[in-house]
Amino acid sequence: MARLILKPGREKSLLRRHPWIFSGAVHRIDGDPGPGETIEVRASTGAFMAWAAYSPSSQITARVWDFSESARIDVDFFRGRLQRAVEMRAAVLNPSRTHAVRLVHGESDGLPGIVVDRYAGVVVIQLSSAGGFRWRDTLVELLAEITKAQTIFERSDAEVLQLEGLAVSVGLRHGAALAGAVGVEEDELQLLADVEHGHKTGFYLDQRDNRSLLRTLAPGRAVLDCFCYTGGFTLSALAGGAASVLAIDSSADSLAAARAHLELNRLSGAELLEGDVFQVLRRLRDQARSFDVVVLDPPKFAPTAALAQRAARGYKDINLYAFKLLKPGGLLLTFSCSGGLSRELFQKIVADAAVDAGVDAQILRWLGAASDHPVALGFPEGEYLKGLLCRVAPRARRG
């Protein structure tokens, strides 16, 4: 078996159970491992550190499968990890609440580069590491065994594949072919997940709890849903009794899907607007429009830490306009799903936006992904979705 030897002192993050070994920490590799092959990781002292998957083309040279020397990375290892992940969801998520669940959340479930989502009888696997790719067939077989899914579909087409030197891999891997979008129920709403073409694996499962929060805040209120995609927040607002929803997205296809969602759930009161949120917010401001609740759920402006600076300007801009559009006492649900942007920085950006908008605001709640998107304690990078529920003071400050 090939062996990776770390530079002196570079075992510290592994001792804290962080699963990534960056290329800069590698002293040398003995042997000639192929992409995704299991390698042994040792400190410069020779001490055993971990079993990991080798990623020759990535800046993350290896991702840890297990920290225990006695572990064996084989079918039973993956069966155990998958079962553990599935059991966690069964323990914390009420199955009568939703048919759409993230079953495996990568590193945070001890399965780096492996995401598995379930939409009723359809399971979607999304791989983003050489290790995941190497074990694809095993993972599909095990998922068929464990979940009894009618269909297993692969959606390994995330942007990060390029950085990993991996080719897109999409298609049916087990069972019956997909027949259009998959229907699921969540909090008594009918949802359609376009597993084949939709964002991520078809739906934003991570926002489940924030959708249900909006639902409780919505009664009688005028809601603005920015970056609405297929209308997740819009549906929840209307189901909760919102007086009106204005939903904005730049994608006509997403808005068509949102319209289908509204019809499927027999919900009315939403206006769907195609446009660039940055421009529409300014226009609404010029028209002196105002709202009781604004949702800002933009796409990833900062996929990496290097792009955080530029992204910060984008976040500041939309939050500034959202604050200006909120009535006194109004509520802002604002999110960032940029892995490269910390919670602290995001909060600072929102605070600066409030100052520039001339409003006083409080944080009522820190928001994040639902519990089927856990964050391993040793892997803070797992917390990609950050949000704030803010309330604008009842009377705006002068000036």
Ligand code: SAH
């Ligand atoms: N809130 C959604 C997910 C948002 S995903 C949900 O809960 O399901 C981000 C969305 O922003 C995508 O639908 C994309 O089409 C849209 N988008 C990206 N840039 C945009 C822009 N500048 N203006 C409007 N929409 C944009």
